[in-house]
Amino acid sequence: MRKKKTLAAAAVLAAAAFTLSACGSGDSGSKPVAVVSAESGSAKAATVLDQPFTKPDLVLTDTHGKKYDLRAQTKGRPTLLYFGYTHCPDVCPLTMNNLAVAKKEVEKNKELTQAQKDSLQIVFVTTDPERDTPAALGKWLQGIDPQVVGLTGDFSTIQAGARSLGITIEPPRKEKDGKIVSTHGTQVIAFSPKTDGGYLLYGEDATVDDYTKDLPKIIKGENP
DSSP: OEEEEEOOOGGGTTTOOEEEEEEEEOOTTOOOOOOOOOSOOOTTOEEEEEEEEOOOOOEEEOTTSOEEEHHHHHTTSOEEEEEEOTTOSSHHHHHHHHHHHHHHHHTTOTTSOHHHHHHOEEEEEESOTTTOOHHHHHHHHHTTOTTSEEEBOOHHHHHHHHHTTTOOBOOOEEOTTSOEEEEEEOOEEEEOTTTOOEEEEEOTTOOHHHHHHHHHHHHHTOOO
16 A cells, blocks of 8 residues: 555644545455454544534435435534545545444443434545445445445546545546555544534554543533
């Protein structure tokens, strides 16, 4: 995987640089990587944004082929949003598996009500909509967590939605060896159920431990 540094958002321009990952795979039948980060997470995995992002006005298609209005259908719900694609050989499946494992751990949390646990929404938006059809997305997410919302649609719409969060994605391109590469920001944005604002930003180094520790507070709309 090749990487280059990019500034992620106006709210943190002066503080940190985040990663654009160019993920390439020539295998159209690639499957999710069934592994998660093993190392302990840092005490400050999340960047708390002083000026939260407005939730993108994205109306896309879910894995059942139905229209999905991101703002309307996640309103008042703790939401984790990630942009990636199913043919990614590394960062995307790792990130989604980390989130899925952390979500399962949170199910064991006795301090949260079942309604609070059920309110958590994880949304995966493809950066490669030409290959990531609703059926392909559904099959891929089935191996990670079937409750994750997978969205696809027009690339320019997806790109604009990501850009509103300071996340850069580029059109997939074919390299000389035939591999199709999708370059995209690897941040996970957490939206508060209280304000619907994107107030937390996680980089690709966030681990299962980080998410497991932070999710109960995210569900309540609190800072980690």
